[in-house]
Amino acid sequence: MQVTILGQLVIATRESRLALWQAEHVKALLEQRGHPVSLLGMTTRGDQILDRSLSKVGGKGLFVKELEVALEEGRAHIAVHSLKDVPMELPAGFMLACVMEREDPRDAFVSNRYATLDELPQGAVVGTSSLRRVVLLRAQRPDLRIEPLRGNLDTRLRKLDEGQYDAIVLAAAGLKRLGLASRIRAIFEPEQMLPAAGQGALGIEIRSDRGDLAELLEPLSHHATTLAVAAEREVSRAMGGSCSMPLAAHAAFSGEYLQLRAAWGDPEGSGALVRAQSAAACADLAAAVQLGAEVAARLRAGGAHS
Numbered sequence: 001m002q003v004t005i006l007g008q009l010v011i012a013t014r015e016s017r018l019a020l021w022q023a024e025h026v027k028a029l030l031e032q033r034g035h036p037v038s039l040l041g042m043t044t045r046g047d048q049i050l051d052r053s054l055s056k057v058g059g060k061g062l063f064v065k066e067l068e069v070a071l072e073e074g075r076a077h078i079a080v081h082s083l084k085d086v087p088m089e090l091p092a093g094f095m096l097a098c099v100m101e102r103e104d105p106r107d108a109f110v111s112n113r114y115a116t117l118d119e120l121p122q123g124a125v126v127g128t129s130s131l132r133r134v135v136l137l138r139a140q141r142p143d144l145r146i147e148p149l150r151g152n153l154d155t156r157l158r159k160l161d162e163g164q165y166d167a168i169v170l171a172a173a174g175l176k177r178l179g180l181a182s183r184i185r186a187i188f189e190p191e192q193m194l195p196a197a198g199q200g201a202l203g204i205e206i207r208s209d210r211g212d213l214a215e216l217l218e219p220l221s222h223h224a225t226t227l228a229v230a231a232e233r234e235v236s237r238a239m240g241g242s243c244s245m246p247l248a249a250h251a252a253f254s255g256e257y258l259q260l261r262a263a264w265g266d267p268e269g270s271g272a273l274v275r276a277q278s279a280a281a282c283a284d285l286a287a288a289v290q291l292g293a294e295v296a297a298r299l300r301a302g303g304a305h306s
């Protein structure tokens with residue numbers, strides 16, 4: 001099918017520095033392929049509400065709703081998201097057209113005084129609002145004082161620099177994209193701090209009735225990332241995962257085998273932590289989703305529940 005988009009392709013994007021970097025990244029890739037692109041910046045409810053934990057005010061959808069309205073109204077054609085922030089089920093009428101090659105999926109330890117988590121003194125204050133990070137940190141260091149930390153990356157780093165925290169935990173991908181890799185003191189290996197489903201990957205959302213756009217975006221998709229992320233997101237979907245459930249899911253290929261690991265923390269805050277893993281040869285989406293379903297079943301067998 002010959003794809004013809006009349007005029008410019010418009011990307012709807014949040015206006016945080018990370019969101020803009022990501023939208024500019026996609027813009028550059030599309031322009032290399034001969035498609036002129038412009039950006040439509042907008043503020044979402046998720047960007048406005050900074051004083052409450054996301055799990056309390058409505059979750060991931062808060063970061064994508066306004067962008068979807070722009071797609072719906074035809075003011076924009078595509079929306080670029082950190083896949084980690086995209087709900088498992090998109091509203092009717094929207095689809096993920098493509099998943100791009102993943103940046104570093106791991107979490108990073110950031111501090112101005114300490115080199116690693118192990119070096120933190122008893123009772124040190126660590127900033128994060130991610131329930132997943134809270135549960136995984138508590139499992140290793142029950143003595144730490146974990147305090148809420150919200151806002152975009154620059155805001156979070158500023159709060160660290162002001163001395164409100166001894167250390168904070170952030171996704172390595174965001175720091176690297178913004179040229180802030182020098183702030184990383186240590187990288188958590190997945191065994192130590194299992195990443196969130198989709199962490200480090202970008203997804204492009206379109207209206208489901210725009211098959212022409214899906215075709216145009218196809219060259220930007222990355223097969224291995226698409227399969228890994230499909231397995232991870234199936235774990236979340238099958239667990240009924242929302243922002244109020246501490247849940248980690250991370251998959252990576254070793255040869256043709258996709259190795260998927262997941263961790264579930266009790267949403268009631270008992271500190272209970274269940275881990276599960278499995279691996280399978282995955283050549284297509286169906287196999288990856290099947291692997292995700294199997295790991296979710298193993299989590300449930302270990303005591304995890306919705």
Ligand SMILES: NCc1[nH]cc(CCC(=O)O)c1CC(=O)O
Nearest residue numbers: 082084170171173174199200201
């Ligand atoms: N929840 C916010 C968010 N969404 C995506 C990233 C980082 C970039 C990525 O995972 O692609 C971050 C920041 C963080 O968790 O530190």
